[in-house]
Amino acid sequence: MIDLRDLYQEVILDHSRNPRNAGRLTEPSGTAKGHNPLCGDLITLDVLVEDGVIRDVSFDARGCAISVATASIMSDMLKDKTLEEAHDLFRRFQKMLTGPDAEAEGLDKLEVLAGVREFPMRVKCATLPFHTLRAALDNEPGTVQTE
Amino acid sequence: MNAPAGQNPEILAARDDFPLLARPMNGRPLAFLDSAASAQKPRAVLDGLRDFYESEYANVHRGVYLLSAQATDRYEAARETVRRFLNAGRPEEIVFTRGATEAINLVAETLGRSGRLEPDDEIVLTVLEHHSNIVPWQLMRDATGVRIRAAAADQDGNVDVEAVFREVTDRTKLIAFSHVSNTTGTVLPAREICHRARERGILTLVDGCQAVPHAAVDVADLACDFYTFSGHKLYGPSGIGALYGRLDLLTSLPPWQGGGSMIEEVTFERTTYAPPPARYEAGTPNIAGAVGLAAAIDYVQRFGSENIQRHESAVLKYGVDRLQAVDGVRLIGTPRHRAGSISFVMDDVHPHDVGTVLDREGVAVRVGHHCAQPAMRHFDVPATIRASLGIYTHASDFDALVEGLGKVKELFQL
Numbered sequence: 304m305i306d307l308r309d310l311y312q313e314v315i316l317d318h319s320r321n322p323r324n325a326g327r328l329t330e331p332s333g334t335a336k337g338h339n340p341l342c343g344d345l346i347t348l349d350v351l352v353e354d355g356v357i358r359d360v361s362f363d364a365r366g367c368a369i370s371v372a373t374a375s376i377m378s379d380m381l382k383d384k385t386l387e388e389a390h391d392l393f394r395r396f397q398k399m400l401t402g403p404d405a406e407a408e409g410l411d412k413l414e415v416l417a418g419v420r421e422f423p424m425r426v427k428c429a430t431l432p433f434h435t436l437r438a439a440l441d442n443e444p445g446t447v448q449t450e
Numbered sequence: 451m452n453a454p455a456g457q458n459p460e461i462l463a464a465r466d467d468f469p470l471l472a473r474p475m476n477g478r479p480l481a482f483l484d485s486a487a488s489a490q491k492p493r494a495v496l497d498g499l500r501d502f503y504e505s506e507y508a509n510v511h512r513g514v515y516l517l518s519a520q521a522t523d524r525y526e527a528a529r530e531t532v533r534r535f536l537n538a539g540r541p542e543e544i545v546f547t548r549g550a551t552e553a554i555n556l557v558a559e560t561l562g563r564s565g566r567l568e569p570d571d572e573i574v575l576t577v578l579e580h581h582s583n584i585v586p587w588q589l590m591r592d593a594t595g596v597r598i599r600a601a602a603a604d605q606d607g608n609v610d611v612e613a614v615f616r617e618v619t620d621r622t623k624l625i626a627f628s629h630v631s632n633t634t635g636t637v638l639p640a641r642e643i644c645h646r647a648r649e650r651g652i653l654t655l656v657d658g659c660q661a662v663p664h665a666a667v668d669v670a671d672l673a674c675d676f677y678t679f680s681g682h683k684l685y686g687p688s689g690i691g692a693l694y695g696r697l698d699l700l701t702s703l704p705p706w707q708g709g710g711s712m713i714e715e716v717t718f719e720r721t722t723y724a725p726p727p728a729r730y731e732a733g734t735p736n737i738a739g740a741v742g743l744a745a746a747i748d749y750v751q752r753f754g755s756e757n758i759q760r761h762e763s764a765v766l767k768y769g770v771d772r773l774q775a776v777d778g779v780r781l782i783g784t785p786r787h788r789a790g791s792i793s794f795v796m797d798d799v800h801p802h803d804v805g806t807v808l809d810r811e812g813v814a815v816r817v818g819h820h821c822a823q824p825a826m827r828h829f830d831v832p833a834t835i836r837a838s839l840g841i842y843t844h845a846s847d848f849d850a851l852v853e854g855l856g857k858v859k860e861l862f863q864l
């Protein structure tokens with residue numbers, strides 16, 4: 304059984320308390336809201352995409368340590384990534400959390416969230432920011448729900 | 451802290467009647483503090499179900515053979531057990547449902563179709579309601595044009611009679627409220643609300659889900675028109691519950707679902723309906739569920755509702771005191787009268803994270819909005835941690851909870 308300290312690592316606690324890129328963009332190209340009805344996590348995420356490249360990401364999150372830390376680390380990693388690279392990152396992240404083995408290749412700083420896979424009830428907390436990102440990139444109206 | 455005074459030795463021993471509670475959880479003894487979501491089952495219920503299936507099971511109200519007659523007797527005896535449990539006047543006033551949710555939908559839908567309500571009539575709820583006592587009324591509102599008003603709670607989570615009647619107007623046709631809140635544990639002044647409503651000719655529906663496991667209920671004394679509860683929160687099986695409805699109402703409301711058992715005569719031109727309770731029990735009912743529910747009621751009644759109430763109050767007060775003494779814990783709701791549940795939040799740690807840590811410590815609590823989002827909004831929190839007790843809960847379960855909160859603080863460096 305993995306230790307809770309592997310889930311709530313220092314880096315995660317730090318990102319959840321001092322989320323990077325917190326706030327809103329003044330002129331986003333896409334915005335989306337995400338909601339996890341099970342625990343009430345709410346996130347509003349803005350993106351600025353120019354020529355197929357993510358120039359800026361900002362978010363407002365009210366939620367658990369896992370979802371806020373994921374949003375924070377994710378937002379840090381997205382700048383100057385192409386849309387294809389962003390989607391690829393989500394695929395890899397999902398694979399790390401729910402795939403047959405904890406493959407963390409190419410996940411860089413998001414790798415600290417690998418422990419979440421041991422807590423199936425919490426996987427949705429970690430994927431909520433990514434689902435919201437995908438909706439923001441598509442500029443989908445409405446709210447993304449995790450269930 | 452010292453063990454709480456006023457505990458009942460017989461009830462303290464009840465824990466041994468619940469096999470599941472002996473199961474270790476994540477390598478720790480299980481401290482099950484989520485009975486408000488669903489209670490564990492005593493051997494008396496498990497054995498009762500098994501015996502029934504092994505020796506007396508058949509469909510009810512159908513066959514002429516002995517077995518069917520026996521099963522029917524057991525099913526109807528279960529109805530009588532519920533009648534006595536609620537002190538209803540007649541067994542016809544007890545309708546078996548899938549649970550409280552189904553019962554409230556039944557009343558809302560049939561009332562909506564009854565012609566008794568006009569657009570601009572009003573229904574009063576409270577902000578503490580479970581979604582199952584909100585959404586069925588909204589569905590009915592959309593069909594009838596009635597208005598819904600919600601009585602406020604104060605900052606401590608009390609809902610006073612005055613707060614309810616502030617929302618009452620000449621157009622109010624029904625007040626629907628929970629006897630005990632599943633979030634704050636608030637005991638509402640049900641008797642006063644129902645009596646005042648009756649004087650003004652307003653119908654009442656009381657959601658008793660969180661009340662019946664903790665105290666004696668007497669629908670005659672309450673003077674309510676409808677009362678409902680779910681069996682699974684009362685140590686019975688899931689998928690069974692009961693609706694009490696005043697006989698003249700059940701007789702005059704239209705049928706709900708159509709099907710077998712609820713009819714008198716069917717032709718393609720016209721069908722006549724059976725009198726209550728059959729009128730509201732279309733199709734093969736949850737026969738064993740009713741038998742299991744009766745076994746659960748028999749089980750709790752052996753201890754006596756008054757004894758359970760006294761004992762649980764002592765344990766619950768111990769829990770409240772212990773939680774209030776923890777630095778960084780803030781209770782959500784400190785009502786004057788409380789039963790069953792304690793909600794709280796921790797500074798700087800989200801309830802969901804608290805729940806994960808507690809689980810590792812063998813402590814099962816519910817975290818989230820408890821199907822009461824308006825109540826969350828009232829207290830301005832996205833979610834809470836809820837510890838709730840049952841007849842088998844010991845003071846030591848709250849000790850384990852408080853110890854677990856210590857682990858939370860350690861892990862989050864608070």
Ligand SMILES: Cc1ncc(COP(=O)(O)O)c(C=O)c1O
Pocket residue numbers: 486487548549550551552580582583628630631632657659660680821
């Ligand atoms: C106060 C209250 N009302 C209604 C319900 C709904 O009960 P059920 O889901 O068994 O129909 C619950 C259970 O969560 C409850 O606590």
